[in-house]
Amino acid sequence: MTKALMDLHDVELAALAAAGGRREFGELVRRHGSAVRALLRRMGAQGAEADDVAQDAFLHAFQKCAEFRGEGTFAAWVKRIAARLYLKRKSKDARYVAEIENEEITPAIDTPGLVDLDEALKSLNETERLCVSLCHGAGLSHPEIAAAMNLPLGTVKSHVKRGLDKLRARLVPEPAQYGRTAHVV
Amino acid sequence: MSSDEFDPAIERLFARTPHMQDAPLFTADVQARLESGSRVRTLALTLAGLIGGSVAVRESLHLNLNLSAGDAPVAGKAIGQGIETVSANAQGAVLTAMDQLGMANLSLGSMNGMQLFWLAAAALIALAAAGVMKLSQEA
Numbered sequence: 001m002t003k004a005l006m007d008l009h010d011v012e013l014a015a016l017a018a019a020g021g022r023r024e025f026g027e028l029v030r031r032h033g034s035a036v037r038a039l040l041r042r043m044g045a046q047g048a049e050a051d052d053v054a055q056d057a058f059l060h061a062f063q064k065c066a067e068f069r070g071e072g073t074f075a076a077w078v079k080r081i082a083a084r085l086y087l088k089r090k091s092k093d094a095r096y097v098a099e100i101e102n103e104e105i106t107p108a109i110d111t112p113g114l115v116d117l118d119e120a121l122k123s124l125n126e127t128e129r130l131c132v133s134l135c136h137g138a139g140l141s142h143p144e145i146a147a148a149m150n151l152p153l154g155t156v157k158s159h160v161k162r163g164l165d166k167l168r169a170r171l172v173p174e175p176a177q178y179g180r181t182a183h184v185v
Numbered sequence: 186m187s188s189d190e191f192d193p194a195i196e197r198l199f200a201r202t203p204h205m206q207d208a209p210l211f212t213a214d215v216q217a218r219l220e221s222g223s224r225v226r227t228l229a230l231t232l233a234g235l236i237g238g239s240v241a242v243r244e245s246l247h248l249n250l251n252l253s254a255g256d257a258p259v260a261g262k263a264i265g266q267g268i269e270t271v272s273a274n275a276q277g278a279v280l281t282a283m284d285q286l287g288m289a290n291l292s293l294g295s296m297n298g299m300q301l302f303w304l305a306a307a308a309l310i311a312l313a314a315a316g317v318m319k320l321s322q323e324a
Contacts, residue, residue: 022219030212035202037211042199051211058215059222117198136192137199168191171198 011070018065025062032075033058036082042121043086043133053089057082076139083138087130087148120170128163135160227315234314238307 005013005027017025036057040050061068061078068077121129130149134140142160146153205211 022216022223025219026212026216029215030208033211033215034205034208037205038203039199051214054211055215055218059218062219117195117201118203132195133199136196164191164195167195171194172191 010074011068014065014068014070014074017062018068022062025058025065028074029058032078035075036078039079039133039137040082040086042118042129042137043083044126044129045086049089053086054082057085060085072139079138080140083134083140084148087134090130091150117167117171120167123166123170124163128159128166131156131159132163132167227318230318231311231315234318235308235311238310238314241310242303242307 005024008016008024008027010028010031013021013024013028017028033054037050037054040053041047045053057078060081064081068074121133124132127149131145134145134148135142140148142156143153145151145160146156149156151159
């Protein structure tokens with residue numbers, strides 16, 4: 001990897017990639033690959049599936065690189081592509097659960113200080129996890145999530161709220177109840 | 186922690202990227218898929234160029250015949266004669282060169298020297314087309 005390539009800004013690299021620069025695009029993959037993979041895992045994709053979708057997302061991004069204008073970050077742009085690809089793949093497999101389920105929230109009383117978001121996300125059901133990850137991880141608005149998941153807007157808002165309530169209970173347990181405070185980092 | 190405080194905290198957590206040990210492997214996989222896609226595209230374009238070149242050469246031979254038959258307008262006839270002259274000159278030059286190299290009677294199966302000449306011309310057109318495509322991708 002040349003020093004010059006590493007010094008270039010994402011927008012410059014994307015412009016070079018749009019002109020067919022595969023090496024420049026490789027640098028973008030190196031910088032943001034883990035972030036995209038992590039988002040897909042947080043949405044519920046398993047290891048190999050997450051990596052497949054992440055690869056597809058980057059190939060998509062390479063073909064559409066000219067459309068990236070640098071209005072947001074490159075990582076956010078690819079994350080949105082990846083999130084939509086994953087939803088498309090999932091919609092072929094199963095229907096989303098539209099009903100709000102009553103699930104027990106298990107507080108993370110064994111967490112000694114730092115709290116792991118990935119662990120906390122496991123306490124959410126599949127749809128809540130998707131909605132929260134799309135909203136706070138991929139940066140989609142509630143109406144965009146509703147359109148992408150083919151769910152009513154009100155249902156999406158409920159899923160996001162319930163998901164955040166569960167995360168809050170996991171990540172920030174009441175000090176009086178559990179005897180210590182976990183730190184959200 | 187209130188909802189107003191918690192939402193930005195969650196976004197900060199999502200923005201944090203965990204370290205992945207196989208990150209270089211992932212990058213290499215994406216680059217390999219990019220390269221293989223490019224190779225397939227180049228191959229497809231080369232094949233298309235080859236087929237297109239062959240068809241173009243075949244059609245130009247037919248065009249010469251049609252124009253010399255006297256059915257075409259005067260301008261077309263003039264162009265046809267021009268092409269015929271250039272073609273005959275090119276063929277003559279190549280035949281002379283082939284003769285000097287002792288290849289005038291060269292045949293490949295049922296093909297004679299002239300057919301080989303047109304085949305080589307078609308291949309060159311296809312190669313040139315593929316080269317232009319490749320250069321445009323590299324730019």
